[in-house]
Amino acid sequence: MGNINFDIIIIGGGATGSGIALDAASRGYKTLLLEKNDFSEGTSSRSTKLVHGGVRYLEAAVKKLDMDQFNLVKEGLKERSRLLKNAPHLCSKLTLVTPLYKWWEVPYMFAGLTLYDLISGKRALGRSSIVSKDKMMQKFPNIKKEGLVAGVKYYDGSFNDARLNISLLQTAKKFDAICKNYNEVESFNYKDGKISGVEVKDRISGETITYNSSIIINATGAFSDKIRVLDNKKAKEMLDLSSGIHIVLDKKYLPLEEGLMIPKTQDGRVLFILPWMGKCLVGTTDEKTILNERPEVTKKDIDYLLKHLEIYFDLKIDESEILSSWCGIRPLVAAPKSASTKSIVRDHIITSSDSGLVSIIGGKWTTYRKMAEEVVDYAILKFNLTKNECVTKKLKLVGSENLNKEQSINFVSKQTTKYLISMYGDKAQDVANSVELIEKLHKDYPLINAEVIYCIKEEFVQKPLDFLVRRSSLTLIDKNSSKEILDRVLDIMKKELSWSEEKLEKEKSEALSILNTYI
Known part of the structure; x- marks a missing residue:
């Protein structure tokens, strides 16, 4: 690479790390990003493919008068708008409909979604509305008809997570960031008790390389605690890990380009049935889990999703109809031991160790840009860097700079x-x-x-x-x-x-x- 000295080194090539690499490089800092596997190989390619403020967080905010939850929704909606503008080839508006089976739920849900619209303000993607029973059955012919009274419609965003991750990295490269996958940080180097660099193994060539920087940012998602322990064996855990699976079915189960959102299943979880890449995407589960580089889809989780599809649809789906399935691990900020993972606010925390390792814990895809801005601002203050302002709010990502969706391409249909x-x-x-x-x-x-x-x-x-x-x-x-x-x-x-x-x-x-x- 010629030079092994950098202003900032980022460990982790998922949503958070890639966002930080772009933010740092676009401010003019010499930036290196290292990922031990492929970019977005973990949680960042295994999301529900939604860009959203978080309707369930809003309900919790209102019920508990919780400003933290409310601000999380408000921030998410701001970032949703920015993402739809900055990467329109990968992000788009999505219509979501919730079927309702009790009359009292109609005004309750409509009022909540109207508030969601109001918080969005000028960034709103459309106005929520009530959908009649007849219209619901017409739109979703397989939906459970017994007891159905109406539905409510609202709008959020949909995106291709893995491709967005690559677009972030390509944009960071335009600002001279160096981004390397299959490069694993094996240890830290220190000078006078402070981190001065990393020892890295290239998992393709087998070569070991030393890269120098006093600013190392740990953005490894579910592996954040593992990297913190690599720096300090006595570091306390800051994450609660939750696994979530998705299954993919034939498009016939969701013929329209509209998704379904079940806000509360029998055990209080949220279930989405979404159009995605010409298929029907169903998810997600939410179970406490342990760290695993390649988490497996369990039969218990498959059965859970199929069971709930039977509850909300007049059909029985056989396991053999599943085209694909995958499991991701959510890195949630640790909560009191009594809390279940589905009740944890998916916010984030920025912290640093005695040796200077900066770690960002938690977060979600929708707010990756804001998280990256906050981390780089934190590093600027902590390490007395020359302050350069963040430019990513209106920065078009690679693929969207000269986008014309109506263009023709030579040699193809x-x-x-x-x-x-x-x-x-x-x-x-x-x-x-x-x-x-x-x-x-x-x-x-x-x-x-x-x-x-x-x-x-x-x-x-x-x-x-x-x-x-x-x-x-x-x-x-x-x-x-x-x-x-x-x-x-x-x-x-x-x-x-x-x-x-x-x-x-x-x-x-x-x-x-x-x-x-x-x-």
């Missing part, structure tokens, strides 16, 4: 054009230009061979699942189809990355092991 723009924004033509002959990778999906090459050259892809799971999201919507094109993806990668046959077989074995076990 209208369907493929629409798909490429939705994934790569104004870089869609660059993707198409990556190969001389464009070919589809799978007969049922618009993926093309050019994407693999582009993602290797521009989007940090080093392993087949980097592309299949996180750049294209194919594995997340159809596991079997991604297995079908694995060999084609591997052949392209072998050529582009000059792999030996032995390397190819090793990567294939590793990919199949993960596909069969975790995704």
Whole structure:
């Protein structure tokens, strides 16, 4: 890399770390981001795909007169608006409908959602309204009809989390940030009791490198406590971990581009049934868990979601109909031992150790930008950096700077054009230009061979699942189809990355092991 000295080093390449890298680099600080796996491989690619203020937090705020909850909603709605403007190719308005089965719920829910609109102010995405019983049955023919009295409609945002993560990193690169996946921090270096750098192992080459900086930011999400203990063995835990799973079903279960939100299941949880990438996304569970690099989807969680689908739909869905499923771990700020994880406010805390390690604990995707701004401001004050103002509030992310959703792209069909723009924004033509002959990778999906090459050259892809799971999201919507094109993806990668046959077989074995076990 030429120079191993940096103003700021960030550990963690998910939503929070990538946001911090962009904020720091765009202020002019020499920035390095290190991620031990692929970018957004953990929680940041396993969300419910919603950009939201948090309707359930608002209900809690009103019931308990809790200003912390209220401010969390207000902040979330501000950041929702910014995200929709700064990355319109990856974020969009989403209509959500809640079915109601008791008359008293109609004014109650409508009043709450109207307040949600009022808090949004000029940033509101639409006005909430009551939906009649007949209209509900027309819109959602499979919905449980017995006892249905009406519904309420409101608006939030939807987004592609893994691709947004990459867009953040690409934008950070424009400001000269260096972003490295598969680089694991193994230890810290110290000078006079203060952190002075990190020892890092490149998990692809096996090389160990030292990078120097007095400002190290721990933004590793669910692994935050683990990094804090690496710095100080006596560090106390600051996280409560909660696992949540999602399942993907055929679009026939949600034929409209409108989602359903069940605000309170039998055990008080929130359930979403959402349109996503041409499929039906259902989630999520909420269970206390322990740290796991690749958390597994359990039969208990699958049964929970299928059971609740039966409660709210006049149909029985067989487990064999699940196209894909995944589990993520939410990093929640630790609460009193008596609290359940679903009652914890997903806010965040910024703290530092005696040696100077800065850690950000908790948070959620919607507020990643605000969190990043606060962390960099914290570092500026703590380490007496020259103060440069944050510029990310109105900063267009890569893919959205010259976006024209109606443009045509040479060499591809209208369907493929629409798909490429939705994934790569104004870089869609660059993707198409990556190969001389464009070919589809799978007969049922618009993926093309050019994407693999582009993602290797521009989007940090080093392993087949980097592309299949996180750049294209194919594995997340159809596991079997991604297995079908694995060999084609591997052949392209072998050529582009000059792999030996032995390397190819090793990567294939590793990919199949993960596909069969975790995704």
